[in-house]
Amino acid sequence: MEMTLRWYGSKFDTVTLEQIRQIPGVKGVITTLYDTKPGEVWSRERIRALKDEVAAAGLRIAGIESVNVSDAIKTGSADRDKDIGAYIETLKNLGEEGIRMVCYNFMPVFDWTRTELARVREDGSTVLAYTQEAVDAIKPEEMFSSISGDMNGTVMPGWEPERMSKVKELFALYKDIDEEKLFENLKYFLEKIMPVCDEYDINMAIHPDDPAWSVFGLPRIITNQANISRMMKMVDNPHNGVTFCSGSYGTNPENNLPEMIRSLKGRIHFAHVRNLRFNAFERPDGSAVTSWTGEKIRKGKPDFEEACHLSADGNFDMYEIMKALYDIGFDGPVRPDHGRMIWGEKAMPGYGLYDRALGASYLNGLWEAIEKSQTRK
Ligand SMILES: [Mn+2]
Numbered sequence: 281m282e283m284t285l286r287w288y289g290s291k292f293d294t295v296t297l298e299q300i301r302q303i304p305g306v307k308g309v310i311t312t313l314y315d316t317k318p319g320e321v322w323s324r325e326r327i328r329a330l331k332d333e334v335a336a337a338g339l340r341i342a343g344i345e346s347v348n349v350s351d352a353i354k355t356g357s358a359d360r361d362k363d364i365g366a367y368i369e370t371l372k373n374l375g376e377e378g379i380r381m382v383c384y385n386f387m388p389v390f391d392w393t394r395t396e397l398a399r400v401r402e403d404g405s406t407v408l409a410y411t412q413e414a415v416d417a418i419k420p421e422e423m424f425s426s427i428s429g430d431m432n433g434t435v436m437p438g439w440e441p442e443r444m445s446k447v448k449e450l451f452a453l454y455k456d457i458d459e460e461k462l463f464e465n466l467k468y469f470l471e472k473i474m475p476v477c478d479e480y481d482i483n484m485a486i487h488p489d490d491p492a493w494s495v496f497g498l499p500r501i502i503t504n505q506a507n508i509s510r511m512m513k514m515v516d517n518p519h520n521g522v523t524f525c526s527g528s529y530g531t532n533p534e535n536n537l538p539e540m541i542r543s544l545k546g547r548i549h550f551a552h553v554r555n556l557r558f559n560a561f562e563r564p565d566g567s568a569v570t571s572w573t574g575e576k577i578r579k580g581k582p583d584f585e586e587a588c589h590l591s592a593d594g595n596f597d598m599y600e601i602m603k604a605l606y607d608i609g610f611d612g613p614v615r616p617d618h619g620r621m622i623w624g625e626k627a628m629p630g631y632g633l634y635d636r637a638l639g640a641s642y643l644n645g646l647w648e649a650i651e652k653s654q655t656r657k
Contacts, residue, residue: 281551281605281647283640284308284342284613286631290333291315292435294627297337303637305644308342309334310383310550310615314437318350319363322370327377342613343381343550344374345523346437346487349469354386355453356465364472371473375480381549381613383523385487386466388457388498389450390423391438392490392528397430397629398621399585405620408630409585410491410531416581420496421447434628451496459499463510466501470515477519483549483612485521486511490528491582492535493564504532505540512547525552526601527617531584533561533571533595538604545608553601553643554617555594559583573597586618586630589639602646606654616640 285300287293287309300306311330313322334341347370352359374382385391395414398406418426424444435441443450457465470484477484492503501507508522522544529535541548560580561569568579575595587594605614619635621627 281610281612281614282308282342283644284310284615285636285640286310286345286615287334288312288314288437288628288631289330293631294434294625295631295633297334297339299633301338303640306339306640308340308613310343310345310613311341312344312346314435316348318348319352319359319366320370321366322347322373324373324376327373327379331377331379341379343383343485344379345383345550347371347374347382347384349384349386351388351450351453353469354388354462354465355457356461356468357453360465360468364469367469368473368476371476371482372480375476375482380481381483381485383485383487383550385489386462386469386502387438387489387500388454388462389420389447390495390498393423393495394427396585397427401585401620405588405622405635406629407586407620408618409583411583412581413583415495420451423447430629432626432628434631436628451498454498457499459501462499462501463514466511467514470517470520474515474517474519478517481519483519483521485523485549487523487552488525488528490525491531492529493532504529504535505543508540508544512544518546521547521549523550523552524548524605525554525617526596527552527554527556527586530556530596531582533558533575533577534563534569536572537596538600539572541601541604541610542608548605548608548610549612551605551610551612551614552617553589553598553614554619554639555587555589555591555596555598556584557587557594559585571595573600586620588620588635589616589642598643599646599650602643603650606647606650614643616643 399409616639618630
């Protein structure tokens with residue numbers, strides 16, 4: 281694996297490449313052209329300029345997160361072929377510049393959903409959190425204003441103010457889209473882009489839906505093992521792969537993360553590794569759950585918060601997650617995911633420097649221990 285950090289670009293990120301360069305073991309960044317819109321072609325010149333900027337700091341671009349997919353593609357509306365054409369052009373330009381991994385998602389309207397961006401934990405750090413109660417009590421168009429005060433002046437991916445001002449229109453676009461239709465539109469998109477991915481050896485890595493269930497009645501498909509297997513089979517090409525995000529699949533504590541990783545051997549092109557702490561969880565029918573680690577979760581409407589990466593701080597066994605990645609021979613980029621806000625840092629929630637650097641070091645430590653225990657027997 282290659283340890284990386286997500287970086288939004290010098291115009292948008294509070295963290296600098298020079299800082300990232302000093303995190304032990306981090307040589308690559310996962311980045312994007314944050315000011316491009318879905319449906320827009322990324323020019324070769326802009327990609328090269330980004331590459332040069334990263335290289336000048338002694339780092340390399342290990343992949344893109346994200347090239348966003350337009351609503352026309354997700355809903356299968358009239359403009360989709362035009363937008364797919366632009367997407368293919370972007371992939372070609374990335375391929376020409378030697379970039380081989382592209383993360384994207386296929387979530388309708390909202391990307392990830394959290395109801396709090398700065399829940400205060402017992403140690404005074406703040407984290408992103410989700411309660412089903414808050415989602416149930418709010419209209420989707422109020423979602424943005426309810427959390428925007430805690431964004432520390434940053435623009436959060438998927439929550440751009442100009443997009444959020446049109447939430448009602450966006451919901452109208454998706455009113456006839458159910459899970460089946462969304463699967464169909466994803467298949468159509470993937471079939472069209474696979475030839476350019478084959479030509480340039482570009483690994484497409486779909487990010488799971490977060491949380492792993494329907495919010496506000498919108499369909500969500502990249503949520504569990506059965507659905508990912510369906511997706512892998514419907515376009516059976518190794519370039520059609522996934523971003524294994526432990527924090528997103530893990531929002532359902534019954535998703536057995538190491539088992540899912542093992543079932544995706546050869547199809548995981550990127551990994552986001554982070555931990556969650558559940559304060560309560562229940563199935564939609566109200567029954568109690570035991571997490572994949574064997575812990576009984578207190579029964580109640582879903583309520584979880586993002587913990588630090590350490591196993592002991594949340595409900596995940598981080599060793600087992602890294603071990604599963606090691607066992608399948610995973611050699612792609614991995615990044616610590618959302619971190620807590622600590623030590624007075626002001627940054628995009630989840631994307632400060634300090635706690636992600638601690639996360640990277642912890643994951644590197646786990647990996648070194650796993651590797652040595654396997655090779656020094
Ligand atoms: Mn993720």
